Amino acid sequence: MLGFRDPVADAIGLLRPRTVIGPSLRATGNWALRFDTFLHVRIGGLVRGTCWLILEGHEPVLLREGDTFMLGNPPPYVLAGSLDARPRPAAPVWAGAEDGLVRIGPESEEDLYLCVGHIGFDEENAALLTDLLPPLVIVRAADPHGTRLAQLIDHLATEVGIAAAGGPLVQNHLAQILLVHMLRAHAGRTDRPAGWLSALNEDGIGAALRAVHADVAHSWSLKELADISHMSRSAFARVFKSHVGVPPLEYLIRWRMNLARDALTRDTMSISELARATGYQSESAFSTAFRRVVGSSPAQFRNQARRQLSSAVSGG
CATH class of the missing domain: 1.10.10.60 (Homeodomain-like)
Structure with missing residues (x-):
């Protein structure tokens, strides 16, 4: 028998998600990182501080502490401490991560603390989700779903920063829980969610x-x-x-x-x-x-x- 219970669980099961979490980013000063386009979903949130998310073809968005974001098959985008900072490629900066952390600028109690992850899917079925998502979904800390998502991001950031037994397994499950809650938030604010997302209502x-x-x-x-x-x-x-x-x-x-x-x-x-x-x-x-x-x-x-x-x- 092919198994099925819940449309959301079934669809995500077919997607066979593969999760890569981190590194986390801590940054101060006048900084900006440009990320290349990538397939499927990137998800993240601010544990502390504020930063700008600049997605090609969209107005810049200021992210604040507790905000969570999801990018669906996005074009190139920039994360920046200020709008006048000149972006540099993120890949070499990310490659220099140590102990799951990238640091830009001196350590400070006021620095930005950002946790991000990439969720890839089985290519045969990826369109089940990616065709239904806008390039950018933001859930603010004040949103009804915001507190739960902020807690998940905080927990995920903690897991990335420690070398505990079973860490990758915990990170993978937390990322998938985060994905489901982001989908719920998106479906709840969309008048006519398309496809199986409507099952969330x-x-x-x-x-x-x-x-x-x-x-x-x-x-x-x-x-x-x-x-x-x-x-x-x-x-x-x-x-x-x-x-x-x-x-x-x-x-x-x-x-x-x-x-x-x-x-x-x-x-x-x-x-x-x-x-x-x-x-x-x-x-x-x-x-x-x-x-x-x-x-x-x-x-x-x-x-x-x-x-x-x-x-x-x-x-x-």
């Missing part, structure tokens, strides 16, 4: 999404899902599409194919087993749906994944 649409994820092999009908949402079929279809971006049964098909791609990539099930696990009565019906969504047959997709794995193992 406690409404009828969320109930239908949770039902789909709880039993993806079930032959769901529009009426069943509408009943779960306590709506008429027409109202449910309209509201679901406005929130999620696609009709309900199209969402079901796409989610099934996301699960199928993951299983084929990991080579954990035969195609006939996978067809049954994703709600298809025959292998041919499953293959037709898979080709429509993915653009290749399940066998072709699995063979390509095997070749890529073999090449990676052999170093070719």
Whole structure:
């Protein structure tokens, strides 16, 4: 059985997040660092002090103590102590970190203390999240989610600064918890969050999404899902599409194919087993749906994944 309980947990599970935390930054004086573009998500927050975040194509944003930010597939950006500071490349500065810490300027009780991390995803499924995120999400310390996020950032910064047993494991889990809370904050302030992020809202649409994820092999009908949402079929279809971006049964098909791609990539099930696990009565019906969504047959997709794995193992 393919497993599912909660749309958010399921989607993040498919993303297979890989977390790199730190180094943390402590800085004083007139400084600025330019970070190159990168894939997926960068997340961070201010434990102490203030700094400017300057994202290409956006107005500069002043971050204050307790603020948390998330960057989704961002263009190059700058972190700076002042707007008139001349940026220098961040990579060589980051490479000089010692004991999980980069320091700019003399040590001071008034210096900036910034904790950042990078979360990368499985490339096959990364768009499940990155397509739904704006380049920049900021949660202020005064936001209803702000206190919890600030506490997580503070805890994460502490873990980066100590060489305790299990540190990388703790950092990884804290970063993923931080990601989920940032997504909740983003979804809560967005009138119409797209895709599975809408499941973060406690409404009828969320109930239908949770039902789909709880039993993806079930032959769901529009009426069943509408009943779960306590709506008429027409109202449910309209509201679901406005929130999620696609009709309900199209969402079901796409989610099934996301699960199928993951299983084929990991080579954990035969195609006939996978067809049954994703709600298809025959292998041919499953293959037709898979080709429509993915653009290749399940066998072709699995063979390509095997070749890529073999090449990676052999170093070719």
